[in-house]
Amino acid sequence: MLKDIFITPFADMIDAPDFLLQVLWEGLVSGILYALIALGFVLIFRSSRIFNFAQGIMVVFAALTLVGLHAFGVPAWISVILTLGVMFGLAVSIERIVLRPLVGQPDIILFMATIGITLFLIGFGEIIFGGENKVMITEELGIPTDSVLLEPWGGLLILEEKDITAVAVAALLVIALLAFLNKTRMGRAIRALGDDHQAALSVGISLQTVWVLVWFIAGIIALVTGIAWGARAGVSFALEVIAYKALPVLMLGGLESITGAIIGGLLIGLSEKLFEIYWGQPLLGGNTETWFAFVLALIVLLFRPQGLFGERIIERV
C-alpha cells in the first residue's frame, strides 16, 4: 500500500513523461479557467464585500446570449459586441434595481440578493433561450478547432488548439485586468473601495460607478469563460455548475486576492488532475476531482484561515 502511494505514482510519471505532460497540460487548462471564474468572484467581493452567487449563471447567460444572437443571423463578432452590451446592461440593472436599494445592509442580505439574481437569470434565460444544448460558435469566432500532435520522448502529447486559445485569451485577460486595476484611475478606485469603503467614499469615489464597472468586468469574464467551456461540451444551463469549481479556489487563494485567485486556480487545476490520475484512479476508484480541491482548501484553511493570499482580519474585542 505504501508503495502504491509513495513509489508507484512517481515511477509512472518517469516511465511515461509524455503522459505526465498531458496531465499537466489538462491541469493547466482547467486551472486557468477556474482562475478566471474565481476572478469574477474576487473583483466583486473586493469592491463591495458581496459574495456573488450569480457568477455561474452569468457564465451561462453570457454564452447563451452570444449563441442566441448568432442564431438570429447576427455575425459572430458583432454578437460578441452585442453580448458585451447586454452584460453591461445587466450590470447597470443589477446596480440600480438590486444593489443600490440595499446599500448599508448586512453582507448576508446582499448575498441573498445575488441568489435572487441567479434565480431570476435562470428563469429569464430559459424563457428567452430555452433549455436545449446549443453549439458554441467556436469556428465562427475564428477559434481553431484542430489538434497539435507532439511527440516528446517518442510519446504523444495532444494539444487542442481551442484549449491553447483559451489559455492564451485567459492569460491576456488576467494581464489586462491586473494592468487596469494597478495602472488606471478607475482600477485604483476599485482597489480603494476594497481596502476601505468609508475612506474611498470620503475622497469622492462613486460607489455606483464602481459597482457597475466590476459587475461589467465580471460579465466580460463570464463571457470568456462561457466561450471556453461552451466550446468543450456545448452551451446549456449545465455550465452553471462549473462556477462551483471556483469555490475551493477562493477558499485557497483568499476572497480578496486577485493573485490568490490566479495562483489558487492554477494550483487546484494542476493538483486535482495529478492526484486524480496518479492516486485517485488507481487507489480510490476515480472521480476524486469532486472533492479533492475542497480537501486541499480545507487543509490550507487549517493553517491560514484567510487563505494563501487573503487579508488577515484582526478584530479587537
Add this chain to the structure above:
Amino acid sequence: MKHFTKLAIAAAVAGVTAGAAMAQELYTPNLAYRTGPFAATGIPLMNGQADYLNMLNARDGGIGGIMINAEECETGYSTEKGVECYEKTKGKAIVTQPWSTGITLQVLPKTNVDEIPILAPGYGFSPMMEGTTFQWAFNAPSGYWDGADMIVQYLESQGDLSGKTIAFLHLDHPYGKEPIPVFEKMAGDKGFTFEPIPVGLKEMQNQSAQWLQIRRMRPDYVVMWGWGAMNAGAITEAVKTKFPMENMIGVWWSGHDADLAIVGDKGKGYKSISWSFPNMDAPVMADIKKHVVDAGKSQSNDTEMQGVFYGRGIVISAVLAEGIAAAQAEYGTAEITAAQLRWGLENINMTEERINELGLTGMVAPFSTSCSNHTGHSGGWMLEWDGAKFVKVSDHLTPNVASYQELANTKAAEYAEANAPWPTNENCGG
C-alpha cells in the same frame, strides 16, 4: 422570441388542461425536467410525450372517450423536487412518471403504499422487471439490464470479447451505476475486463481526467451511461483524444442528436443502443402535425421532431395510452383507477399489427407485459451517428433475459427484505 411564443402556448395548454381538470379526465402527471443541467435532454422527451397525448385528446377526444390531463410538475431532475412533485400530484393521479432513476428509487416504496403505478420506460431500477415483487412499478418496453446485454451482444458480433477490456464511463449517480451488476456478471461469464469510470456531476463538461484514464487504460471499447451535458462532454473528449468512435457505444439516453451535433462529422461511427427510433414517415407524425403542431399546441420544432428523443417521448406516451386502453377494455369503464391502470400496464400487447395500427411503424419493437414481467424486453436496434443523424446499423436485437433473470430475482428479493414488510403479488402466473 420564439420561446415567448412557446411560453404562451404552454400557458394556453395548461389553461385548457386545467379546465379539463374540472370535467371528467384521467390525470397522468409527468414529473418533467425542462430546466436545470439536464434540461437539454429532457425538453425533447417531454415535448414528444405531451404532443402524443395532446394529439389523442384532439383527434380521438382522449382515450376511450375521456380526456387525458398530463400536467407537468417541474423537478429540474432534482430528486428532492421529484419527491415533492410526487406528493403534490399523487392525490388524483392514476400513474406517476418520475423521469429519473434517483426519483424512481425514492418514490418506489411510497407507490407501494399509495398504490399508484410507476411508469419509467427505459429507466429506473432494473429489477422492477420482476413484477411479482414490484407490483406497482413498470419500466417497459426495455430496462437498463436489457440495454447492457444488447450492447455486449453487439460487441460480441464484432469479435470474441475474451481478453478484451471494456471501459464503462458513467454518471456517478444511481442511474449510471444501475447496469454495473449485469456488466460484472457478463465480464465473468465471457472473459472480458470491465473497468468502471465514474464522472461526477460537476465534471460532466470537463472529463479530461476520465479520458486520460481511458488513454492510459487503452480499452478496446468504451460503453457510456451518460446523461445531459455528460454525453456531449464525453463525445467531445473522445474526439479530442482520437479514441476510435466506432468503438464507443452509449445507452439509449446517450444517443441524443443535439449532443452529437456539437461534434458533427467528427462523431461519425458513434453508436447508441435504442429501443425507439424516429420515423418521420410514420402515420402518427402526420397526425401530430395536423392536430397539435398546426393547431399551435406544440412546444417542439422541426429539427427536434426528427430526433431520437422526441420520437422516444411519443413511444413512452403510447405505452401509457396502451395501458389505459387495456384497463378500460377490461373494466368496462373509461374513468379507470390507479389499480385498474396497473392491470392495464401488466397486459400491454404491442404486436407488430398493433404498432402499425397506432401509427408507430418502425418506432418501437413489439413487446408484451404480464403480471410477472413488467419490462416487456422489447429489445432494440444499434443506432450509429452518420455525421448528421442517427441511422439503424443492426437488425432487431433481443436481450437474453434468462442470463440475468436470477440476478433480478435476487436483487428484487434483497430489496423486499430491506424494505420489509414489502407486499408481493404471489398470484402472478406469468
